[in-house]
Amino acid sequence: MTDPRPRRVLLAPDKFKGSLTAAQVADALAAGITRADPGAEVRRSPVADGGDGTVDAFVAAGWERVEVESFGPTLAPVTTFYAVRGRTAVVELAAVSGFAKLPDGQPDPLHASTYGVGDVIGDALDRGARDIVLGLGGSASTDGGAGLLQALGLRILDVDGNELPCGGAALARAVRVDRGDLHPGLADATVTLASDVDNPLLGPDGAAAIYAPQKGANPEQVATLEAALKNWAAVLGPEWADRAGAGAAGGAGFGALAALGARLRPGIELILDLIDFPAQLKDADLVVTGEGSLDAQSLSGKAPIGVCRAARAADLPVIAVAGRVRLTPDQVRDAGFEAAYALSELESDPARSMADAADLLERIGERIGGA
Secondary structure, eight states, X not given: OOOOSOOEEEEOOOXXXXXXXXXXXXXXXXXXXXXXXTTOXXXXXXXXXXXXXXXXXXXXXXXXXXXXXXXXXXXXXXXXXXXXXXXXXEEETHHHHBGGGSGGGOOOTTTOOOHHHHHHHHHHHHTTOOEEEEEOOOBOOOSTTHHXXXXXXXXXXXXXXXXXXXXXXXXXXXXXXXXXXXOGGGGGOEEEEEESOOOOSSSTXXXXXXXXXXXXXXXXXXXXXXXXXXXXXXXXXXXXXTSTTTTHHHHHHHHHHHHHOOEEEEHHHHHHHHTTHHHHHTTOSEEEEEEEEESXXXXXXXXXXXXXXXXXXXXXXXXXXXXXXXXXXXXXXXTTOSEEEEGGGTOOOHHHHHHTHHHHHHXXXXXXXXX
């Protein structure tokens, strides 16, 4: 006998970077699916892996959105936000100290800071949050997390006992730190870092060498930042510099690990736990996930793979949607997907594909709804 229930589809995509937010991706897919299958029950649960869109994923899951005034990567005033439920606050580094918060988009590799991130964490602590989740990703700075800690009361001092200004380059002059004025709320708080980056702080795979060029640093500036971070590590805690993830977000991982006792978890794994994703799977017949590019890097634990693993554990079929699919059919199948659809199949010009992503996703949604 045919099951009379409408098909129930859970949409759990990440953002298509530079094109659409995760929520916009889900909306476009939903429009296409319901056009092809008006009886389908479509639910949206946009996800993230710690970078851009992390707070939005929690707000979509019903968490409270808290808007605050803070400081961007160059300390210019910015309006930003975080998510709260009970005593847990989710802070997204990209939303306060990320590329999008650079005035006129102009990078400042030597002086950009994570000060605003610490300021936002302080606001959450002031409101009673004691479980702080910090999404690392999209950072515009390479300051080893120093700015974050300065905003929370850590004093970073030079040889004359003067406090250092914000920015990675200044850390070359750090001699000692004073923890006496750290935010009192940290005494009974836990800090968990959500990241998919496992780079150390220093060396050829470290924060300066790998990521500073993406933030506008030329080779000379990369060398300056590397030397400054090396000195910073010696002052704050050299034993933490080689930890996996210490180099995340320009070394913000290092600062949080060394000074705040933070622990690091894979971003998508942590986020799926906090939004109770397994419960959302219980009423689904099909899960659709995706991101801008489904490639070898995705296989290391990016959002679509995390969603796929969770759905497959619940014995549900999963379809991937991406701007580009750079995996072989065998890799797609081995990753657990039933199929993978690419916008590039409909529009080969990358610029037009990004510009028309919503329309293309609706067309792919129609294919999924009609299958």
